[in-house]
Amino acid sequence: MLLIPRPDLSARPLQITCECTIEAEPDEVYAAWTEKLDIWFAQPGTLSMVAERGRPFFFYNRDEWGRHPHYGRFLDVKANKLIELTWITGNGEAVGTEGAETILRIDLIPKGAATKVRLTHSGFIDEKSRLGHQENWPLALELLNDVLKDQANIR
Numbered sequence: 001m002l003l004i005p006r007p008d009l010s011a012r013p014l015q016i017t018c019e020c021t022i023e024a025e026p027d028e029v030y031a032a033w034t035e036k037l038d039i040w041f042a043q044p045g046t047l048s049m050v051a052e053r054g055r056p057f058f059f060y061n062r063d064e065w066g067r068h069p070h071y072g073r074f075l076d077v078k079a080n081k082l083i084e085l086t087w088i089t090g091n092g093e094a095v096g097t098e099g100a101e102t103i104l105r106i107d108l109i110p111k112g113a114a115t116k117v118r119l120t121h122s123g124f125i126d127e128k129s130r131l132g133h134q135e136n137w138p139l140a141l142e143l144l145n146d147v148l149k150d151q152a153n154i155r
Contacts, residue, residue, distance in 0.1 A: 003054045006075060007086060007101045007123060014130040015122035020141045022115045024148040026080040026108045029115045032144055033083050033106055040147040041140060042070075051077050057085070072101070081108055087121065100125045117141060 022029050034051035038044045042059035049057040051074055058071040072086035087104040089097045102123035109116040119137055124130040 004073065007103060009103065009123040012100065012102075012123045012125055014124035014127065015120060016124075016130060016134045016137065017118065017120045018134070018137050018141065019116060019118045020138065020145065021111060022117055022141070022145045022148060023113075024115060024145075024152065025113065026110050026115045028148055028151075029108055029117065029144070030080045030083070032148060034077065039151075040144050043067075051083065053077060061089075072104075075103065082106070083108075097123075097129055098125055100129070 024032075032040060034049065037049060037059060038047045041061060043061060043063050046058075046060040048059065049055075053074050053076060056071065056073045058069065061068050061070060068089050070087065070089050072088050074083075074085045076082060076084040083104075083106040085104055087097060087102045088099060090099045100123060102121060105120045105122070107118040107120075109118065119141065121133050121137065124133070
């Protein structure tokens with residue numbers, strides 16, 4: 001597969017980093033990001049994703065959050081350790097990444113029976129976009145934790 005070059009973010013240095021502990025093993029967190037995004041983030045029935053370097057993905061986020069397309073391509077994947085992808089969002093309005101190709105990096109660090117998630121999102125075009133993601137990513141990670149805890153309780 002043709003590997004498209006990484007985006008050049010040198011003119012867009014704005015980024016955020018947030019960390020949280022997810023009460024699930026790294027393999028479960030990895031699967032939630034790469035195979036099961038529609039159990040917590042993507043609207044069911046809209047996800048097209050194969051976690052391989054260079055492969056594109058597409059989905060709409062949950063309808064209750066407002067319908068926003070998300071798309072990009074995988075830059076790097078290391079099973080149960082790292083997911084790095086381009087992240088483009090928007091719906092024709094000044095929301096999401098406003099069509100800018102940003103980079104989302106998710107590091108998974110084992111922490112006993114849990115996983116420390118370090119999420120770094122880089123390449124925002126302006127402070128408004130950066131602040132919106134700074135506010136929303138911790139909420140999304142909290143939801144991920146809740147969903148994975150609920151699944152563990154069902155087993």
